[in-house]
Amino acid sequence: MQLIDIDKERYRKHLNIVIVSFISSLLVLSLLFGTILISMFSSVGDVNELVKVANDAVQAEPESNFRFNLLGVILALVTNAAILYRIKHSAFFTEIYYVWQVKQLQNLVYRKLKKIKLAANNGEEKAMTILSFYYQSQLQIYKLDDNTITLSTIENHQQELNVLIAKSGLNISCEQFKKELIAAY
Structure with a gap:
């Protein structure tokens, strides 16, 4: 997605x-x-x-x-x-349905977050891709829902991930994310 x-x-x-x-x-x-x-x-x-x-x-x-x-x-x-x-597929419902789908994906990632973070720290590209999507989507959804309390925490996690990606020499973005990547964890 x-x-x-x-x-x-x-x-x-x-x-x-x-x-x-x-x-x-x-x-x-x-x-x-x-x-x-x-x-x-x-x-x-x-x-x-x-x-x-x-x-x-x-x-x-x-x-x-x-x-x-x-x-x-x-x-x-x-x-x-x-x-x-x-x-749910009508033009009126487009944004609501999109946010609902993103929140479902965030929930799937959250259930396996410990394993994914551990794999990312071990240099796994798939895990870093999942985390990149996860943090970017959280920033987007939190801003849409005016949940500004935890924005700084998510931004810090995103920066830590960017440093980890740079150290690994990889070129990773959230656009590479696919739901199937989560199944590996």
């Missing part, structure tokens, strides 16, 4: 729209699905059921519509996930 330049304002605007839309539709769809399920399948609240409950003093716990409401929430989540899956 290649790192691309992202317009921060457009990314933040689209991300905020997606977040608000997701939360709003989750709320509305959960209520809608829950109401439909309760009206179709629930016996709680029926007159005959209320008479039976009143006559049956031994019943320890009244019935509720919790399972129908829970199923409504699950159906709303599935519906929202399907919608997000369908629009």
Whole structure:
């Protein structure tokens, strides 16, 4: 995967729209699905059921519509996930989907970071390529997300890696990165 330049304002605007839309539709769809399920399948609240409950003093716990409401929430989540899956390649979603993919790759690298750093210190070109991508992508994502607290730390790691690459006499850049390189560690 290649790192691309992202317009921060457009990314933040689209991300905020997606977040608000997701939360709003989750709320509305959960209520809608829950109401439909309760009206179709629930016996709680029926007159005959209320008479039976009143006559049956031994019943320890009244019935509720919790399972129908829970199923409504699950159906709303599935519906929202399907919608997000369908629009992930749209022009509106381009930046958000790109950042999501980069964060997935960062997570894969992070899980093997100790081994990769050790291999890079031993002069392995693949490990240095992975670290170059990792640090460059972190700088990009942290700037997009306004996570400025750890930027200096990442910049220091990037500089240390550049010194290591120079000592090794290699010509490495993050453009050489491929996801398959991670599997070696």
